[in-house]
Structures are given as structure tokens and as C-alpha cells.
Amino acid sequence: MAWSDPNSIPERLLMGPGPSPVSSAVRLAMARPVLGHLDPLFLAIMDEVAEQLRWVFGTKNRLALPLSGTGSAGMEAAVANWVEPGHRILVVVAGLFGQRLADAAARQGGLVDVLEVPWGSALDPGQLETRLREAAAPYAVVALVMAETSTGVLQPLDGLSDLVHRHGALFLVDAVTAIGGMPVDVDRRGLDVVYAGTQKCLAVPPGLAPFTAGEAALDILRRRATPVPSWYLDLSMLERYWGGERFYHHTAPVSMIYALAEGLRRIRAEGLDARFARHRRASAALWAGLQAMGLSLVVDAAVRLFSLTTVHIPEGVDDTVVRGRLLNEFGIEIGGGLGPFKGRVWRIGTMGEGAQLEPVTRVLSALEAILHRTGGVEAAVLAWQTTSGV
Ligand SMILES: Cc1ncc(COP(=O)(O)O)c(C=O)c1O
Incomplete structure (x- = not known):
């Protein structure tokens, strides 16, 4: 197979943990003419994408956008914006992606405690309640993975946000393998910060990380003692490009956003x-x-x-x-x-x-x-x- 011949790439049936199969409609959307990232036509597509992401996430949050990068960029953004050095963070680790979340939070200088759950099992809310009640000092953030792709467990979320909020923490959730395939229900479940990926149940190629955060989380972001250490993933800056101001931050991956727009249109139709x-x-x-x-x-x-x-x-x-x-x-x-x-x-x-x-x-x-x-x-x-x- 000659690597330089794009026609030699075979059609695989992708039935692994992602990427998932991509329809020809979504693939063709990526071949549309590239617009400038501040072209009014492109801005209208961005607005449509943000609105449809709100719908799929189940939220009225103002901040809903696809970050440039795969699901891990969503994870990195979540911790870079909401974990400050010295913050106490509790991460539920029930598989590889929980482990990665704990690692990413620690790299931001968070004082990470882990609530370990055996691989293949779900967290028992009683366990979380005990951990929160017995904590030496309050946690700033409680984080977990909703759909753990390394184990195949769907973590039931109902009631957890009340518990987390009662102890004064933000609830941060990885919905990479959930979004588009099952309800994420951000508002109904009271999730504060949620990130996802395009290459699983949204049926779009890898490359964007749908992201949303509610007002309580944005308030905390505004009151940070230190600047967000990642310039690229600083949501207070990205918000100014995706919001009404249209302030240039980085050149949007235009063709990927076409793909996501088409993927979301297909979900709307279904x-x-x-x-x-x-x-x-x-x-x-x-x-x-x-x-x-x-x-x-x-x-x-x-x-x-x-x-x-x-x-x-x-x-x-x-x-x-x-x-x-x-x-x-x-x-x-x-x-x-x-x-x-x-x-x-x-x-x-x-x-x-x-x-x-x-x-x-x-x-x-x-x-x-x-x-x-x-x-x-x-x-x-x-x-x-x-x-x-x-
Ligand atoms: C639950 C979960 N979180 C995060 C990621 C990281 O996403 P990516 O590989 O798109 O960076 C994955 C990828 O499989 C995942 O399944």
C-alpha cells in the first residue's frame, strides 16, 4: 500500500473504543470551501454549533463550545481552568481515564485525593458521601468519568451533584464516551464543568472537545487568584471568541467545525x-x-x-x-x-x-x-x- 495514495486507505468498520464510523455526509462536509474564522458565514455556523451542543449536553449554559483538540484537550481545559495550585481535588478513579484525570489535575498543582473504585464497578454514592464528610478540609472540585471507556461502566450520576454541592465543591464530569449516545443532562443533573469528544457517539472524526460550564463555575474562574496556566485553553479568552465579542484568539479548525455542524444536524434529524x-x-x-x-x-x-x-x-x-x-x-x-x-x-x-x-x-x-x-x-x-x- 503506497502511503502517498489517499485512495489506498481501506474502509474499516470501527467497532472499538473510538474513533467510531463516520458517515459520508460528515466526511464530505470537511471538503467544503474553507472560510475565514471571522467570516460572518462561519460565525453563523459557530452559533449553530454552540446551540446544538447545548441541546445535546442538555443545558442552557451560555458557555458551550467545541475546544480545538481531542477529548484530552477537554480534560486539560477543565483542570487548567478550575484546579489552582494548592486546591484540594477529589477524583473518582474507576479506570484509566479517571487515572488520567487525577494525573492532569495534579499537574496543575492540585492536591489530589483519589477515591478508588475497582475496575468494572461503579462508584457507590455512600462511599463518596463518607469521603466528603470525613475530609480534613473541603474539596474545591470533585471529578469523575461518566462513561469509563477502559472498563465499560456507566456511572449513575443522579443525586451526586447535590452531594458534591452540599460540601461546597464543583462537580467536574468527563462525558467523552457518553455525549450523543445517552443523556448527559447537564442542567437536570447539576453538572458544573463537562467535557466530551467528537469521535465517539457524535460520529464525527477526532479533533474537537465539546465543552460546557455553568455560571457557578464561571464565577470561580473569574475570581481565580492566578491566571489560567494554559494560554491556549483559557476559557475566559475562548469565551470572548465564541461569545458576542468575536475577539480573535486562535484560528478555529474550520473544516472540523463543518464536520461537527453536519454531525449535529444529523442528530437533530434523528x-x-x-x-x-x-x-x-x-x-x-x-x-x-x-x-x-x-x-x-x-x-x-x-x-x-x-x-x-x-x-x-x-x-x-x-x-x-x-x-x-x-x-x-x-x-x-x-x-x-x-x-x-x-x-x-x-x-x-x-x-x-x-x-x-x-x-x-x-x-x-x-x-x-x-x-x-x-x-x-x-x-x-x-x-x-x-x-x-x-
Ligand atoms: C472517557 C474518556 N476520556 C477521555 C478520553 C481522551 O480523549 P482523546 O483520546 O480524544 O484525547 C477518552 C478517549 O478514549 C475517553 O474514552
Whole structure:
């Protein structure tokens, strides 16, 4: 394959932890003429994107914008703006992305405490309450990952913000693997600072980090004792470009914003509830198929994430051989395990365009052939037909 020939890039079916499949409509949007980042036509697209992000986030927050950078830029922005040197921060670590969040907060000079949750489990709110009650001094921020892509756990959030606010902290949430596939409900759940990524359930290529913060968080930002150490991710400056002032900060990644605008238009056309239901149905189909093939799922059904499923690799099966065959013989990507799950678990995504029956059955039928097992496709079709998704 000649690297210089763009036509030689194969069409893979992306059913791993992201990026997820991107529609041709979104890909074509990136080929539109590049406008200047202060062109009135581009500013109108920015306004539309901000409005649609508010809708997908479930918020009326004034500050809602896509940061230039992947999901990790969202994480970095969240901690760079809201963690000051010497601040006490509590991070719930239930997987790799929680660990990364704790690391990022510590690099800002935060005094980070970790509330450890075993990989594959969700945080028990009682545990958080005890930690907050028994803390030697109040925390400025409590942070956690809503959809932990390394474990396949969906952290229930209801009630947590009351707890966090009662103890005087801001609630900072990673919604990278949730946004567009399940309700984030920023306002209803009282989330103060939330970041996400485009390459998962929004079905847009990697490159932007949708971000929102409420007024309480912005008040704290305005009263910071020290300037935000990151010039590029300083939200008080970015707000002036995305807000009415249109103050130049950096050249917006224009083509990526076209892609996000198109992705959000597609979500609008489908409807959020229908989209969430489709993600539920696709994961139900995948779970039924995997289980019918005799494979066992890592996470309890009650907290199982429906954009990313973790499944135990059967005894005697070589992780890399199977993933290599999926990729090279079937053109399908799934993810391997991270950290303690490395070599023991596969991660299969049902995100965005991948959250449909056809891609799910393609993965299952390839796994049936490679693992010499049967029944997966049939069970998936049945589950898809009988699951309403609501
Ligand atoms: C939960 C979570 N947070 C943060 C990130 C980092 O995002 P990115 O890889 O786009 O920088 C990821 C990426 O997979 C993720 O799954």
C-alpha cells in the first residue's frame, strides 16, 4: 500500500473504543470551501454549533463550545481552568481515564485525593458521601468519568451533584464516551464543568472537545487568584471568541467545525431520544449475541455502558491474533483491554453510526468464524427486534 495514495486507505468498520464510523455526509462536509474564522458565514455556523451542543449536553449554559483538540484537550481545559495550585481535588478513579484525570489535575498543582473504585464497578454514592464528610478540609472540585471507556461502566450520576454541592465543591464530569449516545443532562443533573469528544457517539472524526460550564463555575474562574496556566485553553479568552465579542484568539479548525455542524444536524434529524434508544438497542443486540456465543460480559447489567462493551477473552484464545484477524481478514476494528484488562478483555463499541444492527452482526459473524462458535448473529437479531430501547 503506497502511503502517498489517499485512495489506498481501506474502509474499516470501527467497532472499538473510538474513533467510531463516520458517515459520508460528515466526511464530505470537511471538503467544503474553507472560510475565514471571522467570516460572518462561519460565525453563523459557530452559533449553530454552540446551540446544538447545548441541546445535546442538555443545558442552557451560555458557555458551550467545541475546544480545538481531542477529548484530552477537554480534560486539560477543565483542570487548567478550575484546579489552582494548592486546591484540594477529589477524583473518582474507576479506570484509566479517571487515572488520567487525577494525573492532569495534579499537574496543575492540585492536591489530589483519589477515591478508588475497582475496575468494572461503579462508584457507590455512600462511599463518596463518607469521603466528603470525613475530609480534613473541603474539596474545591470533585471529578469523575461518566462513561469509563477502559472498563465499560456507566456511572449513575443522579443525586451526586447535590452531594458534591452540599460540601461546597464543583462537580467536574468527563462525558467523552457518553455525549450523543445517552443523556448527559447537564442542567437536570447539576453538572458544573463537562467535557466530551467528537469521535465517539457524535460520529464525527477526532479533533474537537465539546465543552460546557455553568455560571457557578464561571464565577470561580473569574475570581481565580492566578491566571489560567494554559494560554491556549483559557476559557475566559475562548469565551470572548465564541461569545458576542468575536475577539480573535486562535484560528478555529474550520473544516472540523463543518464536520461537527453536519454531525449535529444529523442528530437533530434523528432526534435525541431516538438516537439514545438506538444505542440501547444496538448494545442489547451485541450483548445477546456475545452471550449466545458463550462469552461473558465484564460489567453487571445495571451499570453496563451501552456505547462500549467489555467482554472476557475466553481461556486459551490469543487476544492479538483474534484482533489481527478481525482487522486484516474482515476489515473490523475492536479494542483490546487497558491496564489490568490488557490481554484479558476486548472492548467493542456501539457508537454513533456503529450503533445499528448491521455493524453489530458483522462483528458477531466474524467472531463466530474466528472463535468457531455459533448463535451470535441469530441472538442479536432477535434482541434487536424485541428491544424497544426506551
Ligand atoms: C472517557 C474518556 N476520556 C477521555 C478520553 C481522551 O480523549 P482523546 O483520546 O480524544 O484525547 C477518552 C478517549 O478514549 C475517553 O474514552
